[in-house]
Amino acid sequence: MNRRQTTLAALLASSLALTACGGGDPLEDGAPATGGGEGEALIIGSANFPENVLLAEIYAAALGDAGVEVTTRLNIGNREAYMAGLEDGSIQLIPEYTGNLTLYLDETAEATESDAVYAELQEALPDNLTVLDMAEAQDKDAVVVTADTAEEFDLVSISDLQPHAPNMVLGGPAEWRDRFTGVPGLLEVYGLEFSSFKPLDAGSTLTVEALKNGQIDAGNIFTTDPAIAQNDFVVLEDPESLFAAQNVVPLIATDALTSQIEEALNVVSAGLTTENLTEMMVQVQDTDPAQVAREFVDGL
Known part of the structure; x- marks a missing residue:
């Protein structure tokens, strides 16, 4: 197996294990295990x-306004966990990101630009899943360092880390240890062999604080995270396009899709930009995501 194939095999095994496990599965709590049919939310x-979470609340608000009965199951877990939920029917809709979803479904995917990635995604989808219009809004994975670290080692791109990585700690979500768009890809594409990898929660303040406190030297932070500007962090350029386009896109179970749902979510995607998504991420630092979502949908 090549590295991408090995990574995909690990992901599939993880997904099966999550589906089979017992009381720790977050999908077991809350709404019924099936839904989306006539008369069901x-x-x-x-x-x-x-x-x-914010995007899910936006979808919920827009669909509610369109007369669709909805319920939410938030903070399920990583892609392996919620894809299992789409398979077993315990959720029917989730906000996704084109590049990483494509790679999850097809380890041979090579496109990096938005339209080409979206085309590959549509080809890779199984019949039971459908993506609707993608938004202009993107939120990409990024390797981020402090301004001091960038200045000390003259870092502009990820490739500049190569001579320094053996003395550095990399931080990121636990799944980065195995995903190609993580430790394996950084090694294969950029030749980066870090001294160690510190698992941290995706999109949380843990990575930010670890960078600030010197517990890690480089970390995975999403590009719409307001902490980047607030802390004067430096997003390293990705000249080899390890991180493909990541346009926001609704992923829905095909048998749950109606024209009413499609129309409402396509309106959301048409109005969602990287700029307004980044602005909303600032707001959710001290405001309920459901309220921020409500204001956004009201302005569409």
């Missing part, structure tokens, strides 16, 4: 980081 899930 559409169950909207989210991954376990703030932006995805």
Whole structure:
């Protein structure tokens, strides 16, 4: 197996294990395990980081306004966990990101630009899943360092880390240890062999604080995270396009899709930009994501 194939095999094994496990599965709590049929609420899930929760709330508000009965299951976990939920019917809809979802479904995917990634994604989807219009808004993975670290080692791009990585600690979500768009890809594409990897929650303040406190030297922070500007962090350029385009896109169970749902969510995608998504991420630092979502949908 090549490295991408090995990574995909690990992801699939993880997904099966999550589906089979017992009381620790967050999908077992809350709404019924099936839904989306006539007279049943559409169950909207989210991954376990703030932006995805916000997007799920935006979808819920827009669909509610369109007359669709919805319920939410937020903070389910990583992609392996919520994809299992889409398979077993315990959720029917979730906000996704084109590049990483494509790679999850097809380890041979090579496109990096938005339209080409979206085309590959549509080809890779199984019949039971459908993506609707993608938004202009993107939120990409990034390797981020402090301004002091960038200045000390003259860092502009990820490739500049190569001579320094053996003396550095990399931080990121636990799944980065195995995902190609993580430790394996940084090694294969950029030749980076860090002294160690510190698992941290995706999209949380843990990575930010670890960078600030010197517990890690480089970390995975999403590009819409307001902490980047607030802390004068430096996003390292990705000249080899390890991180493909990551346009926000609704992923829905095909048998739950109606024209009413499609129309409402396509309006959301048409109005969602990287700029307004980043602005909303500032707001959710001290405001309920449901309230921020409500204001955004009211302005569409």
